[in-house]
Amino acid sequence: MNNKKVLVIGGGRIGSSVAQDLLKHTDAEIIVTSRQPKILQPPLQFLQLDLDNLEQLKKAIEPVDLVIHCAGPFHYRDGRVLKTCIETGKNYLDVSDHRSFYEQVISYQDEAVKAGITAILNTGIFPGISNNMVRQGVEQFDQPEKIHLSYVVAGSGGAGITVMRTTFLGLREKFEAWIDGKWQKILPYTEREIIEFPKPYGKTGVYWFDVPETYTFPHSFPVKTVVTKFGSIPDLYNHLTWITANIFPSAWIESKKGIEFFSRVSYSMTSVTDRWSGIGVAMRAEITGIKDNKLRKYCSTMTHNNTAIAAGFGTGSVAQLLLEGKLNQPGIYPVEQALPTNLFTTAMDSRGIEIDQQWID
Structure with missing residues (x-):
């Protein structure tokens, strides 16, 4: 080379x-x-x-x-x-x-x-490593049917303010998800679910979130359902993001000024909490499908102490x-x-x- x-x-x-x-x-x-x-x-x-x-x-x-x-x-x-x-x-x-x-x-x-x-x-990382964790799982099945992919990031994840902007930009409008063989509209940061991630993360709340995998997986794999959910540590950030997405006037997160305001506030907060929350990431890919004529579930997980x-x-x-x-x-x-x-x-x-x-x- x-x-x-x-x-x-x-x-x-x-x-x-x-x-x-x-x-x-x-x-x-x-x-x-x-x-x-x-x-x-x-x-x-x-x-x-x-x-x-x-x-x-x-x-x-x-x-x-x-x-x-x-x-x-x-x-x-x-x-x-x-x-x-x-x-x-x-x-x-x-x-x-x-x-x-x-x-x-x-x-x-x-x-x-x-x-x-x-x-x-x-x-x-997500998208990225997560996508190939899913591919690895899908390949275990004779007939894969459902992908459930969850991510959790501690604090800022060691990334810059651009990642904060990306998160808030993802809250602006409904997106299409592949559910039961058809595209359905989903509201971001809804349907909280508690997922068991590997240590040190443990049980953590995650929410619907629009990432490229939500769209590309149905084209890449013969599945009927794709679920993509994201959450933050500490859990306080999940609740604040939920409020931003579901309570604040939509105009606040539909303008560049609003996005910039929320991003800078969040980045300032994580600069403080990173000291004890860490900046790591955990991912969990669960695939459901048919293997040897039986309905089975396969799960893969990955963690790292620095998301960036x-x-x-x-x-x-x-x-x-x-x-x-x-x-x-x-x-x-x-x-x-x-x-x-x-x-x-x-x-x-x-x-x-x-x-x-x-x-x-």
Whole structure:
């Protein structure tokens, strides 16, 4: 992999975690971008880049082998980075975390195939590692029927304010979920459910939340129902988010000013509570289906003490496989369609990520 060049767009907490993973697991030359000047520790290189400057964007992408888009929130992003990668023949990854972005860029599918580039979306932790935990589970069944995927994050998760913006942006309107073989409207942050996560998280409340998996799983797997739920630790944040989503006037979370206000308040609060809550993540994927002519349930769980670092593992591992030529699938895909389970498990093992798997019936 000598002389390979990687452009990491967005040098925030997630982008920095991706860059650190690449330093450890590849020999690639890594260039990290930001709109504002930033000092990076060698061998990381810095490039000041404004995505609104299309000429500058193309100039930054042309000399590299792989582009990793980490500049959210993806609610506000269009497909210009991926479009430029297609035009210049460069492979692409992102940490996109909303179906609206997926729906925009999947329209470039034919162009990506024609250009011969591999573009993998929704890498990271959730979406990302979570998607392949589900794929691993679905593959255990003769006929999978239901996916129930839950996540919980302690405090800020070690991520920046952009993640807070993403959370509040996800509360604005109803979304479609695949339930009993049809798309049904769901109100975000409703139907609280207590899920038993591994220690130290234990029993924690989670709520309906719109993530890309809610939309992509029904297209990736032959299931009748997909449930995606999210929660926070301490539980106080769940209740505050529920109030924001269900009690406050909708106009408060439908404007950029409102989103920014709630995001900054939340970030300030987690800056205090992170000291005792931690910044980790737990995920639980439960699959129900037919195995050997019986209805059975399979469950896998994963934890990490730093959500942002775990996201770096998820994206970094896919980047490593692309750079090594082990992934070559021209077109645009959510990560669960592009990453085989054998490569996924090998990548997780190499990063010390343990995924506990068991039949629970």
